[in-house]
Amino acid sequence: MMKELITLEWLKFRKNSVVIVLSALFVGLFPFIILTGKKVFNNVPPPLPSSIVFYEFPTVWDYQGYAGNWLVSFCLGFMMVYMVTSEVSNRTQRQAIINGMTRKEYWFSKLSVLIFMALVATAMYVVSSIVLGVTHTEGYDFEIIWDNNNAIIRFL
Amino acid sequence: MEVLQTSHLHKSYGKIKAVNDLNLSIHQGMVFGLLGPNGSGKTTTLGIILGILQFDAGNFTWFENQYGEKHRTRIGAILETPNFYPYLNAIDNLKIVSLIKGVEDTNYDDLLKLVDLHHRKDSKFSSYSLGMKQRLAIAATQIGNPDVLIFDEPTNGLDPQGIAEVRQILKRIADTGKTVIMASHILDEVEKICSHVGIMKNGVLLASGPVGAMLNDKLLGEIGSDDLIALTQALNDMEGVTISAARPKFLECTVDASVSASKINRLLAEKNIFVNHLVLRKQRLEEEFLEITRKQNSVK
Numbered sequence: 259m260m261k262e263l264i265t266l267e268w269l270k271f272r273k274n275s276v277v278i279v280l281s282a283l284f285v286g287l288f289p290f291i292i293l294t295g296k297k298v299f300n301n302v303p304p305p306l307p308s309s310i311v312f313y314e315f316p317t318v319w320d321y322q323g324y325a326g327n328w329l330v331s332f333c334l335g336f337m338m339v340y341m342v343t344s345e346v347s348n349r350t351q352r353q354a355i356i357n358g359m360t361r362k363e364y365w366f367s368k369l370s371v372l373i374f375m376a377l378v379a380t381a382m383y384v385v386s387s388i389v390l391g392v393t394h395t396e397g398y399d400f401e402i403i404w405d406n407n408n409a410i411i412r413f414l
Numbered sequence: 415m416e417v418l419q420t421s422h423l424h425k426s427y428g429k430i431k432a433v434n435d436l437n438l439s440i441h442q443g444m445v446f447g448l449l450g451p452n453g454s455g456k457t458t459t460l461g462i463i464l465g466i467l468q469f470d471a472g473n474f475t476w477f478e479n480q481y482g483e484k485h486r487t488r489i490g491a492i493l494e495t496p497n498f499y500p501y502l503n504a505i506d507n508l509k510i511v512s513l514i515k516g517v518e519d520t521n522y523d524d525l526l527k528l529v530d531l532h533h534r535k536d537s538k539f540s541s542y543s544l545g546m547k548q549r550l551a552i553a554a555t556q557i558g559n560p561d562v563l564i565f566d567e568p569t570n571g572l573d574p575q576g577i578a579e580v581r582q583i584l585k586r587i588a589d590t591g592k593t594v595i596m597a598s599h600i601l602d603e604v605e606k607i608c609s610h611v612g613i614m615k616n617g618v619l620l621a622s623g624p625v626g627a628m629l630n631d632k633l634l635g636e637i638g639s640d641d642l643i644a645l646t647q648a649l650n651d652m653e654g655v656t657i658s659a660a661r662p663k664f665l666e667c668t669v670d671a672s673v674s675a676s677k678i679n680r681l682l683a684e685k686n687i688f689v690n691h692l693v694l695r696k697q698r699l700e701e702e703f704l705e706i707t708r709k710q711n712s713v714k
Binding site: 275348353358 | 510
C-alpha cells in the first residue's frame with residue numbers, strides 16, 4: 259500500500275525539473291557543506307578550542323545535524339511544498355480524486371513521501387557524519403562514535 | 415441495474431442555488447445528456463457525483479453501492495479541462511492514471527491509437543494543442559474499461575475539425591453500449607449522441623426522459639408567400655396551424671401532425687394565395703429546449 263503510493267509519487271515527479279534540481283542539490287551538498295567551515299571559520303571564538311570540533315567524534319553529530327537541517331528545510335522542505343502545491347495548480351489533485359483515489363489515500367501518499375524523504379535524509383546524515391568523523395578524529399573507537407547517538411533521533 | 419441515483423441533492427454557493435433538489439436516475443446502457451445553458455449547474459452536479467465538491471443536502475449512490483468507497487475507479491471521467499502533468503508525456507500520464515485505478519495490463523499504444531495521438535506519444539503534455547489534450551483525456555477515461563463514462567462539455571473550445579473528431583470518438587464509445595453521462599450546452603451534440611436527456615436551468619431539473627419523448631409530435635413549418643399579410647390572415651383561419659413568429663420572407667408556425675404540406679398548399683391555393691416556400695419538419699431538440707427554458711422564465 260505505502261509502496262504503491264510512493265511509486266505513484268515517483269512516477270509523477272521523476273521527470274520534474276524542480277524536483278530533480280532540488281534533490282541533486284541536496285544529495286550533492288549535504289555530506290560536505292559543513293566542510294566550508296574550514297575556509298570560513300579559521301579562528302573560532304573562545305569557547306570552542308578550534309574548528310576541528312565540527313568534524314570530530316562525538317560533536318560531529320551535532321554540527322552535521324545543525325548544518326544538514328538547514329539544507330533539509332531549504333531543499334526537501336521546499337520540494338515537499340512544491341509537490342503539494344503544483345498538484346493543486348495543475349488540477350491533478352482533483353483529477354486523482356476523479357480517477358478514483360479517496361481523499362484519505364491522496365494525503366496518505368503525500369505523507370508517505372514525506373516519511374520516505376525523512377528516512378533517506380536521516381540515513382544520509384548517519385553515513386556522512388560517520389565518514390566525516392572517521393576522517394577527522396584521531397584514534398576513534400566504536401564507543402566514541404556512538405557516544406552521541408541520540409542525535410540521530412533528534413535529526414529525524 | 416441502476417448506475418446512478420441521486421435524491422434531493424442541494425448545493426449552494428452563498429445565496430445562489432447551484433443545484434436545487436436534483437433527482438436523477440441513470441440506468442445501465444443509457445447515454446444521458448445533461449443539457450442546460452452556461453451556469454445552470456451541470457458541472458456542479460457532475461462535481462458532486464464525482465466526489466470533488468461537497469454538497470449541502472440529499473444523497474447519491476453509485477452502482478447501488480456495490481463497490482463502496484472505490485466506486486470512482488469504475489468510472490472514467492473528465493470534468494471541465496483535461497488535467498495532466500504538463501512535464502510528462504502521454505504514456506507517463508496514462509501510467510499514473512492506471513496506477514490510481516489499479517489497472518495493470520493497460521495497452522497504451524492501442525489507447526493512443528483510438529484517439530489518434532499515437533504519433534505524439536513521446537511529446538510532453540504541455541506541448542499539445544487543446545484538441546490533443548482533450549483527446550488524451552478521453553483516452554484516459556478508457557483505462558481499465560470502466561462501466562460508466564462522464565464527459566463534461568467534451569467539445570468545448572475546440573475548432574470545427576476537433577469537434578468532429580471528438581464527436582466521432584464519443585459516438586464510437588456510446589455505440590459500445592456503455593453508460594455515458596454527458597453535460598453539454600450544444601444541443602446538436604446531445605441530439606446526435608444521447609438516448610436520454612435531462613434539461614437543467616438555475617440548478618433545477620426541468621425535464622428528463624428519452625430523446626424521442628422530449629420532442630413532441632407537432633411539426634415546425636415555414637410558409638412563405640409574396641403577399642405575407644394575406645397569408646397571415648389565411649393561416650390564422652386555418653385549423654391546426656398556429657403562427658409562432660414572422661420572418662422577413664416567411665412565417666414560422668407550429669403545425670399539428672394531422673396537417674400535411676399538401677393540405678396547407680391546397681387550402682391556400684383555394685384562397686388565391688400561392689406559396690413560394692413551404693417546409694414542414696420535425697421539431698428539433700433545440701426548439702424544445704428553448705421552449706422549456708422559456709416557460710420557466712415566464713413562470714418567474
